[in-house]
Amino acid sequence: DQQVKQNSPSLSVQEGRISILNCDYTNSMFDYFLWYKKYPAEGPTFLISISSIKDKNEDGRFTVFLNKSAKHLSLHIVPSQPGDSAVYFCAASGPDTGRRALTFGSGTRLQVQP
Amino acid sequence: DAGVIQSPRHEVTEMGQEVTLRCKPISGHDYLFWYRQTMMRGLELLIYFNNNVPIDDSGMPEDRFSAKMPNASFSTLKIQPSEPRDSAVYFCASSFGANSPLHFGNGTRLTVT
Numbered sequence A: 001d002q003q004v005k006q007n008s009p010s011l012s013v014q015e016g017r018i019s020i021l022n023c024d025y026t027n028s029m030f031d032y033f034l035w036y037k038k039y040p041a042e043g044p045t046f047l048i049s050i051s052s053i054k055d056k057n058e059d060g061r062f063t064v065f066l067n068k069s070a071k072h073l074s075l076h077i078v079p080s081q082p083g084d085s086a087v088y089f090c091a092a093s094g095p096d097t098g099r100r101a102l103t104f105g106s107g108t109r110l111q112v113q114p
Numbered sequence B: 001d002a003g004v005i006q007s008p009r010h011e012v013t014e015m016g017q018e019v020t021l022r023c024k025p026i027s028g029h030d031y032l033f034w035y036r037q038t039m040m041r042g043l044e045l046l047i048y049f050n051n052n053v054p055i056d057d058s059g060m061p062e063d064r065f066s067a068k069m070p071n072a073s074f075s076t077l078k079i080q081p082s083e084p085r086d087s088a089v090y091f092c093a094s095s096f097g098a099n100s101p102l103h104f105g106n107g108t109r110l111t112v113t
Helices: none
Strands: A010-014 A019-025 A032-038 A045-051 A056-059 A062-067 A072-077 A086-093 A108-113 B005-007 B010-013 B019-024 B031-038 B042-050 B053-056 B065-071 B074-079 B088-095 B108-112
Touching (some): A019 A086, A019 A108, A032 A062, B005 B088
Antiparallel strands (some): A032 A086, B019 B074, B042 B053, B088 B108
């Protein structure tokens, strides 16, 4: 039973355009969400997070939106750059799963075309 | 800051052999995590420690898997005996405090033939 789902395995966008990566979750107890980026042969690196008391968090070109009623979050990258090409993982945690135990989605491979 | 250091980067072994994966967390971090990544199951948490004490090992697949953290700067994940289905990339991660993001190592790619 996947509690965090990334239904798009891949996404291709043109340099300079917006990239939108989506994530859905089923556990209503999740209250903290994160996005990680992963390059080949490296570990995931933290990108941005959002707590359930907010519906938006922004950091430079990266913005995460949270829709609690729909149990959906998205990562927007504007403008997209070739260096953003990587696999993006959505992750979540909540008091019932253990605050420190992140549940990850299966990832979305983003390719930014020059 | 050297980051989380894992060794070896690659391990190839035969079924039935013992495998030991090693991790050095970032100095000062009080949480350490072991994750496994496979095509079928994605990234899944195996076990995590707080201040060297195992807190949740419910993700450890079988008794063949064991993890230790003898001190704040070192942890091991051991598989004995190994099986082909254990083939995966194993990541170690560390963090400081209850609400900070995890910092991952570059992983150990394990192949069991």
